[in-house]
Amino acid sequence: MTEFYVLKLLDRLQGVFRRTGVDYPVLRSILQVKLTMDARRTPTVLAGGKDNKQTTAEGSPFRIQWIYLLLGLMLILFVVQDGNYIFSMSITFAILMFMIATTLISDFSSVMLDLRDKNILFSKPVNRRTLNMAKSLHVLIYLLTLTLTVTGPSLIVSLFKQGIVFFLIYAAAVILMDCLILVITALIYLLILRVFDGEKLKDIINYVQIILSIGIAVGYQLVSRLFNLADLTVSYEPAWWQYLLAPAWFASPFELLLGGNRSVHLTVMSVLALVVPVLLLAVYIKLMPMFERSLQKLASEEGAGKDSGNMARRLSELFCQGKEEALFFRFTWSMMRNERDFKLKVYPTFGLSLILPFIFIFNVLWGGGGLEELRNTKAFLFIYFCALLMMTAVQMLRYSTSYRGAWIYKTIPLPGLSPVYRGMLKAAILRLLIPLFVIEGAIFLWLFGVRFLPHLIIVLPALLLYSVLCFRLLPKSLPFSEQYSAARQKDFTGSAFVQMFILMGLAGLHYVISLIPFGIYIYAPVLVIANWWIWRISFPRAELGGS
Structure with missing residues (x-):
């Protein structure tokens, strides 16, 4: 087992620990095991950066200090x-x-809330003071x-x-x-x-x-x-x-x-x-x-939420075409609700997408303009930033901690993969994007007044179009069929720039259209037709699939 330098430093203070009632040899052994296990754990900051073998060998939070060193410069x-x-x-x-708090929360919350050592060590002659000190x-x-x-x-x-x-x-x-x-x-x-x-x-x-x-x-x-x-x-x-x-x-x-x-x-x-x-x-x-x-x-499992599935079933009946699409809509909906790692990686982006448009508006207001002056600007276009959520959500729909259950896909007689992808994407839109859009839309209506309503109607089909484009730009994979450590950052970095460019392009096009008299009323049906066309070519009904 690795002999860490920090343990040698603690050896010089073992007298202090003994005087406080701590069993130092046991304390040292526990720390040595914990630090050794850290060397085999993939930190969040590198998740997605390497393949599984590489992250297993190089994923210690103590082996990426050069990244923090560069940031510290x-x-x-x-x-x-x-x-x-x-x-x-x-x-x-x-x-x-910012750097220390986010790293501590993302990588070491599991340590602060870990119960495994108690299950193992409480059956051994280890006092609680020693364990808590460790x-x-x-x-x-x-x-x-x-x-x-x-x-x-x-x-x-x-x-x-x-x-x-x-x-x-x-x-x-x-x-x-x-x-x-x-x-x-x-x-x-x-x-x-x-x-x-x-x-x-x-x-x-x-x-x-x-x-x-x-x-x-x-x-x-x-x-x-x-x-x-x-x-x-x-x-x-x-x-x-x-x-x-x-x-x-x-x-x-x-x-x-x-x-x-x-x-x-x-x-x-x-x-x-x-x-x-x-x-x-x-x-x-x-x-x-x-x-x-x-x-x-x-x-304790007590208090675990029970999902009756009524909402997912009703939404699938309204928005899905065919039993296969409805099935994978409900499956994706349930997984997004219950997959804790998915929520941990996607929901922070939900929060940032919710607050980011208002940060930009806050900057406008702080610059000296009042609410009336704000309403005379095009600042309502900041609502497009809520679509940043889909960049992360669509990417993460392919990963799961229960990826080994993906064998079930091979046992289902599917006519093709299009119903799978359609149901998956519709579930993400209805569970994540639409609630976010409704919240921000209501606040934007209050800020900009009724005149913003036609623009709000345009933004929705634009965001739906953007969601499909995000899906098309990312590698295709069955929902929740891969493990998180298999994520390759290089597969997504290039597409992220393209997705951001497309989002800015949609917002810029909206701005140009808003300068044309009655332009938004022409643009609205164009967006509806574009959505119909992009969904049709992205998920062809006659498509026959492999995996």
């Missing part, structure tokens, strides 16, 4: 700037918090390794460029930031664990990750609004809502101690940077036994 551009520390370091910590150290090792890799170059450069005081503040702020990210993530999960049970809890955790993705996108916008850029001069204006932004907390000590700005506003935020992480860490330590007890709910 960007931070040097901010730490070398003299003066206006609140600007440069707010951007620095916004980037850091889990905490496991996450901490990962988090510190990731953080040191990302911040290492900028820390070294800051020591020589800005001096020892800047370096020490930076290092302390990074440690406090790590504590804040780890504790907030754990406390959110604890809150969910206390309220929900079993399978429902596992779904809620996915939804929390969606909310965090949306929060990160919105947070970036708020961080950029901390400053006014006029004539290439950056100015900082205090506001109450800045107390809610953690990157501004961690940037405040630099401006307070090095920039000479002794304002009450910066003092309060500097205190928040120290007090909030430490206070939350103390709360987390206090609640850790409750957290471990609550984890047992993950082993």
Whole structure:
């Protein structure tokens, strides 16, 4: 078994662990096994980047540090700037918090919520304190390794460029930031664990990750609004809502101690940077036994959602032609509802597609224009960004953790594959795209008024047309018939650029048509005919298939 360097460092502290009641030899053995298993796990950041054999051999989160190192080099551009520390370091910590929080959530939530070690070790003479310490150290090792890799170059450069005081503040702020990210993530999960049970809890955790993705996108916008850029001069204006932004907390000590700005506003935020992480860490330590007890709910199947299938059956009767198409419509609908990995990969995109159009509109409003001025613009075209969801959804419809069950396709007497693909795509459109379009359409109608209604009617067939084009541009595969680790990023990167270009082309064409008197009323039937034609040639009824 691999002898990790971090374990040798822990050996020097074994006396501290023994004094706290931890069985250090057992702790070391547990950590060694956990770190070895990490070396065989494919991290989310590389999922889809290599084939299965490659990812098995190279998928350790500790073997992709060069990626984080390259990303961390960007931070040097901010730490070398003299003066206006609140600007440069707010951007620095916004980037850091985004990278570390998303990586922790995507790759190590499974570690924080893992029950397998309990099932194995509770039957052995291992006390709970040792086991809990092993889990905490496991996450901490990962988090510190990731953080040191990302911040290492900028820390070294800051020591020589800005001096020892800047370096020490930076290092302390990074440690406090790590504590804040780890504790907030754990406390959110604890809150969910206390309220929900079993399978429902596992779904809620996915939804929390969606909310965090949306929060990160919105947070970036708020961080950029901390400053006014006029004539290439950056100015900082205090506001109450800045107390809610953690990157501004961690940037405040630099401006307070090095920039000479002794304002009450910066003092309060500097205190928040120290007090909030430490206070939350103390709360987390206090609640850790409750957290471990609550984890047992993950082993319970109680509360799992029951899908009667009534909605899928009714929709298939309305929108599907033929029994085979209706069958695969209901199958895809059910899989999208129950396939947790599918939801984990697609639903965050749902959240971003929901919020992205309004971020652009927010930028227009922030620029000084009011609601009346907004209604006189073509900003309603931002609704096309909701179709970004289909780029991911159509791609992921081919993958499943239950891919071994794909043998069933060979036992079904199908006249061809067209009914399979038609049912699959219609299910994705009706379950994902249409609800998103209805939500955004209702908000856009409120923002732009009744005059937007004809444009909204045009957008729907345009998005349906775009969905079929996304399907045609991707490699054809039966629904949920391949494993996730078999995904090849190179198969989708080229098509993603083409899909984005097509989406922008549809929005641009809509803009041009809107300049022509009565153009939208001519464009609407053209889109309907184009949809009929593209569906007909993409899913020919006489097609005979293989697999």
